[in-house]
Amino acid sequence: MTEPVKVALLGCGTVGSEVTRMLLDDPGELAARVGAPVELAGIAVRRPDKHPELPQELVTADATALIDSDVDIVVELIGGIDPVRGWLLSALRKGKSVVTGNKALLSEHAGELADAAAESGADLYYEAAVAGAIPLLRPVRESLAGDRITRVMGIVNGTTNFILSAMDSTGAGYAETLDEATRLGYAEADPTADVDGYDAASKAAIIASLAFHSRVTAADVYREGIAGISSSDITAAKSLGRTVKLLSICERVTEEDGSESVSARVHPVMIPRSHQLAGVSGAFNAVYVEAEAAGQLMFYGQGAGGAPTASAVLGDLVSAARNKVAGGRGPRESAHAALPVRPMGQTPTRYHVSLDVADKPGVLAQVAQVFAAHGVSISTVRQRDRRSTASLVVVTHQAPDAALRSTVDEIDKLDVVREVVSVMRVEGEAE
Template identity: 55%
Template sequence: MDSRYPSLKVGVLGAGTVGSQVIRMLTEQSDDFAARSGARMEVARVLVRNVDARRDAPIDPALLTTSPDEAITGMDIVVELIGGIEPARTLVLRALNDGISVVTGNKALLAAHGPELYAAAAESGADLYYEAAVAGAVPVVYGLRESLAGDRITKVMGIVNGTTNFILGAMNSQGMTYEDALKKAQDLGFAEADPSADVDGLDAAAKCSILASLAFHTRVGIEDVAVEGITSITAEDMSEAAYFHRTIKLLAIAERRIGEDGREGVSMRVHPTLVPLDHPLAAVDEAFNAILVEGEAAGRLMFYGQGAGGAPTASAVLSDLVAAAHHRAYGGHAPRESVYAHLPILDPGTAKTRYQIRMQVEDRLGVLSDVAGIFARHGVSIQSVHQRDDKEPGACVIIATTHLAREADLRAVVNALGQSDAVREVTSAIRVEGE
């Protein structure tokens, strides 16, 4: 053992795709990590459900245990990579309450119980790090929490779920249906057997709440995020997007804006979005993530990189480990929760956005006037209208793109169109950003 460096014990909770890579990299590059952190980190125990299960990377069997007590008690740092709420919450709280610093990649846990974890860390003097919880290897958490601490952030918008980005990309580039693209994502390991957390937008919503908390110094949770997934997106939607020189991305959007009562607040939403092909987010392919941050002083910044996978996510975990180890060995702490602003959560119906609405209408005189009247009655202005013949007799297709309007008014337009005698069917209503 190198006497230049103090030795720290690390307990790893979970040895799946990410956990296995963290252990491998920490073991293979132990000298480098010791030099970077000023402390030699020794993986002392690895908590698993089954000690005989196959691992993505070999782990010394002597390290494996099914006992949480063995993996936590006496450790200097605990790395939580189990995922989900329980038992992760109980184990992380136990470590923090015992004064043990924690590194986690668990976005669901942070979105649901962040304040409780921050309070436990502050009470015991332990560190809580979570760079890997949002966007894998992309250092956006560090960027917001530390690098941009001197700026006033006004908006965070981006692609934070690699599975949905892969699915939408396959639909766009290969003309696949949603079902075929999902199956391909599952076959390649990008999507789980049960993909609902990804395709229903819940994973992105959890990450959106974390980013908003950091950017706007206000406690928010996943329940504060308006969520719409990608399951209704069709190959026809993709074809229409391409016709108008756009593509469809699942975006997480958090912004600081003035509410209808004149007070500043926070608005958060996750939904499929039409973005122009010349927009920076349009070119983000495969399972990559990208987040645009807008600050009053720095202007627009973009964080881009691998959003998932064992090694990329392990990279983020290890960067947190280096910081936690240095603090443990020499003193100091991670930045504490910053929630001084206490901004109210604004009604998502008051958010300003644009819609592109595609509808099948009766091919008769005056139908455009009827449709325009519905928009006007709800206070929504139309920016452009495209009309073409439909394959069904007696019908045509109208595609209307609106100007900026309240989300609630746009929804009311869609509902009214669906009930109009002039409209056979509203086939899609997708938000437009970036133009």
């Protein structure tokens, strides 16, 4: 009989409870998949007395002692950076494989964790860190390892997608829809990490690192949230056959001289309603991957929740356990390209600019002159007159984001412009 693979679980919240259930409910099936019994050796929680539902012989408040015991795999579902970072580094340096869903930690310290894993021969798996149950990171890291990924664009935060989808379908404002999302449990009591884009930026850093074989951190990712999106923005998008989504966009950018860099950004965009991502509603996630040989691929499903995320954790746990039984190793970090991160100002984007202007001759000419002065080409212009004012909507061709931003800043100073009503980037349309 093969020796059991012993597992330490750190944290037992919504996801951890599901992982515990899945480990204990059908040990025979799990053993058959791994090739050896999988034994839950202990569960570290901050307050053991708050978990009477757990087998008490497994519960401990001493995470360090549990990690230092004779366990083979450490599953971390606590979140945050400290003290988790120290615990996982200790486990990896002692040759214990780690399975984690900690996007905040990975987006800042994935390189350090990968180095520790490589030195000891341990495995580091983290499928659950991005898009819940959707198998995304493994295909990017393994299935497409022989291909050249050029772009990964997607909806990776269910809370913001729920809010924007509801605003689009009901016509309600941002604050009203956020309150509804909180009431239904789609938004946390403090939704800052979601609505300000921090959660999506952490995931973008992880995706970009894997897709482009370069170390990208959350600090490298340009970030804007959705708090500034109004019902007027949603209406304007509808009138143009578009919808508004918060997208994570990671690209490999090639210069004219052949040099390459990585662009990683998170911000609201207008996309055509015909685009594959436009129909992703509610709290679902979807990620669109473009590769030179594979072409266009799309991954869709539940991006959060206890059971879906636990599914991703168990998948990683089975892989790590199989490697332990067979004496093999999982994939190592691939950061050989070491591409620099391109500043947002140099990244090519397109803008949708809505202006409230004076209704008199020559206004459009003045606005167009500012665009031309900054080297920004106009794609389309729409104008609607209202008594003494007019609404002017300009959609640009691609230009460096800094040039577009400085264009808008200068237009805002024109005497004939009463207000720059909104500015939003445009994606998913042919030039």
